[in-house]
Amino acid sequence: NAGVTQTPKFRILKIGQSMTLQCTQDMNHNYMYWYRQDPGMGLKLIYYSVGAGITDKGEVPNGYNVSRSTTEDFPLRLELAAPSQTSVYFCASSYPARGRVGGSGTDTQYFGPGTRLTVL
Amino acid sequence: GENVEQHPSTLSVQEGDSAVIKCTYSDSASNYFPWYKQELGKRPQLIIDIRSNVGEKKDQRIAVTLNKTAKHFSLHITETQPEDSAVYFCAARSYGGSQGNLIFGKGTKLSVKP
Numbered sequence: 021n022a023g024v025t026q027t028p029k030f031r032i033l034k035i036g037q038s039m040t041l042q043c044t045q046d047m048n049h050n051y052m053y054w055y056r057q058d059p060g061m062g063l064k065l066i067y068y069s070v071g072a073g074i075t076d077k078g079e080v081p082n083g084y085n086v087s088r089s090t091t092e093d094f095p096l097r098l099e100l101a102a103p104s105q106t107s108v109y110f111c112a113s114s115y116p117a118r119g120r121v122g123g124s125g126t127d128t129q130y131f132g133p134g135t136r137l138t139v140l
Numbered sequence: 141g142e143n144v145e146q147h148p149s150t151l152s153v154q155e156g157d158s159a160v161i162k163c164t165y166s167d168s169a170s171n172y173f174p175w176y177k178q179e180l181g182k183r184p185q186l187i188i189d190i191r192s193n194v195g196e197k198k199d200q201r202i203a204v205t206l207n208k209t210a211k212h213f214s215l216h217i218t219e220t221q222p223e224d225s226a227v228y229f230c231a232a233r234s235y236g237g238s239q240g241n242l243i244f245g246k247g248t249k250l251s252v253k254p
Contacts, residue, residue, distance in 0.1 A: 053241070062146075062229055062244035063184070078241065110183060127172055127233070129242065131183040 021046050024132035026111050032138045033101040041096040041135050043111030051114045052094040053078075053129065054086065056107040063110065069094055101139045109135045142167040142234030146245025153220050154253050161248045163230035164212040172233040173213045174242070175204060179226045187228075188215070220252045 024045045033039055045052065050071045055063040065078030069088040083105060085097040094113075098105060111132040143166040153159050165173075174189035190197045190204045190213065197204050201220075206213040217224055227249050231242040 060149075060246070062144075062246045063242075064244075065241055068241060127174070127189065128186050129174075131185070133183050 023047065024111055024113055024130050026109075026132035026135050028135060029133065030136045032140060033098075034140060035101060035103065037101050038097070038099050039101070039137075041098075041109055041111075041137075043094045043096070043132060044092050045094075045111075045113040045130070045132075046092065047113060047130065048091060049113035049115055049130075050091070052088065053112040053114075054084070054094070054096045055110045055112065056080065056105075057110060057134075058107050066096065066109075098137075103139050105137065106139045107137060109137060142170060142232055142243040144230060144232050144243050144245045146230050146248060148248060149246065150249045150251070152251045152253065155220060155222060157220055159215075159217045159220050159224070159250055159252075161215045161228055161230070161250070162212060163214070163232075163245050164210075165232040165243075166211065167232070167234045168208075168211065170232040170234050173204070173206060174231050175215050176229045176231065176244075177226045178229065178247075184229060217250075220250075222252050222254050225250055225252045 027042045053068045054066040057063050064080045066084050067086040069075045072088050072091050075086050088094050112129040114129045146163045171192040175187050176184035177187045178184040188199050188202050188204050190206050201218045203216040227247045229247045230245045
């Protein structure tokens with residue numbers, strides 16, 4: 021298994037440009053997440069998805085959009101890039117949390133390698 | 141919602157010494173507490189986790205303790221080695237209105253000096 025993969029690894033955008041960060045996992049995980057990591061800070065949840073066709077906002081969703089048309093893919097869209105969106109973006113996936121309705125398996129979140137985005 | 145505080149932000153130890161990182165959480169309903177290690181330029185990776193029905197868990201040189209009453213949990217690394225140098229993040233799972241998303245602390249940069 022390749023696990024969680026992300027593209028691109030690096031990207032520089034100009035203010036106002038748009039782009040899509042790609043995330044794919046081959047572990048058949050239901051849950052997928054997008055985080056951003058700013059220097060000296062922890063991981064902040066942007067959006068998450070509990071399955072194909074279902075997405076929801078995390079802590080910091082403004083300026084982003086997501087879709088989940090398949091179990092494998094969870095792209096993150098930036099419509100009008102701003103300097104405040106300069107960050108490292110991590111995608112992650114997991115099985116349903118143990119103890120939840122329909123949940124089984126591990127709670128471990130598996131992270132992709134990240135995308136370093138700079139907005140100038 | 142859940143809030144996770146992590147201390148210290150930086151920690152420097154001599155090789156062979158022990159390192160302790162502490163986290164506190166605010167939501168008494170949280171029941172899952174993982175620790176992630178992130179090496180420079182790499183992705184976070186789970187190193188150990190603990191659930192609220194257990195007070196301590198060990199895995200070789202790494203251990204995690206949980207005090208539910210005080211709402212704090214700690215990571216203990218014994219016999220530290222240079223390869224332990226990394227940023228460590230604690231997290232707590234808060235159900236709230238979500239599906240059990242993790243709330244992360246801000247991280248501790250551990251430096252192990254040879």
